[in-house]
Amino acid sequence: MDVEHVVVTTTVSSEPAARALATGAIEARLGACAQIVGPLTSVYRWEGAVRTETEWRVEIKAAARRAPELTEFLKVEHAYDLPEVIVVPIVGGSAEYLSWLAEETR
Numbered sequence: 145m146d147v148e149h150v151v152v153t154t155t156v157s158s159e160p161a162a163r164a165l166a167t168g169a170i171e172a173r174l175g176a177c178a179q180i181v182g183p184l185t186s187v188y189r190w191e192g193a194v195r196t197e198t199e200w201r202v203e204i205k206a207a208a209r210r211a212p213e214l215t216e217f218l219k220v221e222h223a224y225d226l227p228e229v230i231v232v233p234i235v236g237g238s239a240e241y242l243s244w245l246a247e248e249t250r
Contacts, residue, residue, distance in 0.1 A: 166180055174249065
């Protein structure tokens with residue numbers, strides 16, 4: 145399936161870190177908009193131990209063609225050793241919104 149639009153998601157340890165990543169991605173025109181969700185509780189295994197931490201999720205809407213650059217931006221700017229970066233296709237939605245999304249990431 146050819147996808148034109150995506151949501152790229154990552155999590156960070158603080159609201160200021162989430163704001164910084166979101167702002168940087170939008171300023172670089174790698175995404176059209178970003179939402180910050182949190183705080184939320186994450187449970188995961190890291191270095192052999194199960195951990196529970198408070199995190200904030202950053203969801204960035206972008207043109208699919210910008211996803212590789214946005215992924216690299218998040219990996220470079222992120223404070224975690226192994227940041228979560230997940231790209232999810234947008235398979236439908238408001239035509240006007242998706243057009244705006246593509247225009248903002250040119």
